[in-house]
Amino acid sequence: MRAFTRGDVDAVFAYRQRDDVAAYLFDEPMSRETCAEIVQVRTTQVGWQDEGDRLVLAVERRADHAMLGEVSLILRNQVARQGEIGYILHPQYQGAGFATEAVRALIGQGFGEGGLHRIFARCTARNSASYRLMERVGMRREAHFREHVLVRGVWDDELIYALLEDEWTTLANNQPA
Numbered sequence: 001m002r003a004f005t006r007g008d009v010d011a012v013f014a015y016r017q018r019d020d021v022a023a024y025l026f027d028e029p030m031s032r033e034t035c036a037e038i039v040q041v042r043t044t045q046v047g048w049q050d051e052g053d054r055l056v057l058a059v060e061r062r063a064d065h066a067m068l069g070e071v072s073l074i075l076r077n078q079v080a081r082q083g084e085i086g087y088i089l090h091p092q093y094q095g096a097g098f099a100t101e102a103v104r105a106l107i108g109q110g111f112g113e114g115g116l117h118r119i120f121a122r123c124t125a126r127n128s129a130s131y132r133l134m135e136r137v138g139m140r141r142e143a144h145f146r147e148h149v150l151v152r153g154v155w156d157d158e159l160i161y162a163l164l165e166d167e168w169t170t171l172a173n174n175q176p177a
């Protein structure tokens with residue numbers, strides 16, 4: 001994972017323009033112009049100071065530096081140290097465990113230097129790839145809200161998954177050496 005640079009616009013456009021990537025996101029498929037704008041903002045989203053600040057990182061394959069997608073961690077509550085995680089991979093790079101690896105690393109960073117107490121994530125109940133990912137990294141399903149979100153005019157169920165810092169420590173201690 002690394003900070004975004006201005007050279008990432010085409011790689012971001014490659015996945016953000018796609019209907020299949022946007023299917024369960026609040027954002028519509030994006031134009032190249034919009035991608036250029038969000039990449040510009042992301043070059044500055046490298047840490048937190050205030051509630052609502054976002055850390056947004058590019059996910060790169062170590063072997064060839066291919067840009068695979070993005071992960072984010074938003075400081076939702078500064079006093080209670082609550083963070084929300086998000087993730088998007090280009091479909092070309094899905095199904096190989098890259099998102100799992102990146103999300104684990106970001107959770108470690110959130111509880112480590114980020115000092116968070118609880119990290120949560122949410123998705124529509126139809127996004128099985130997303131909740132399978134949350135379950136793989138050890139997050140617990142905390143809620144299933146019925147018709148809680150309106151996605152492109154359609155009521156949708158929303159799932160909330162979460163992990164506490166001590167649960168993460170227990171998981172880390174139980175990993176095979």
Ligand SMILES: CC(C)(COP(=O)(O)OP(=O)(O)OC[C@H]1O[C@@H](n2cnc3c(N)ncnc32)[C@H](O)[C@@H]1OP(=O)(O)O)[C@@H](O)C(=O)NCCC(=O)NCCS
Pocket residue numbers: 020021022024025087088089090093094095096097098099100101122123124127129130132133
């Ligand atoms: C959510 C999303 C990032 C998940 O991507 P993914 O490729 O399924 O996740 P990973 O990269 O961790 O790969 C895991 C898959 O690869 C398989 N895999 C292969 N090798 C693996 C490895 N070494 N480690 C872990 N998983 C591996 C897993 O079995 C899993 O497949 P399965 O779910 O069919 O069992 C992806 O679907 C996406 O970008 N969707 C569009 C954007 C989106 O909806 N984001 C979430 C909004 S809430």
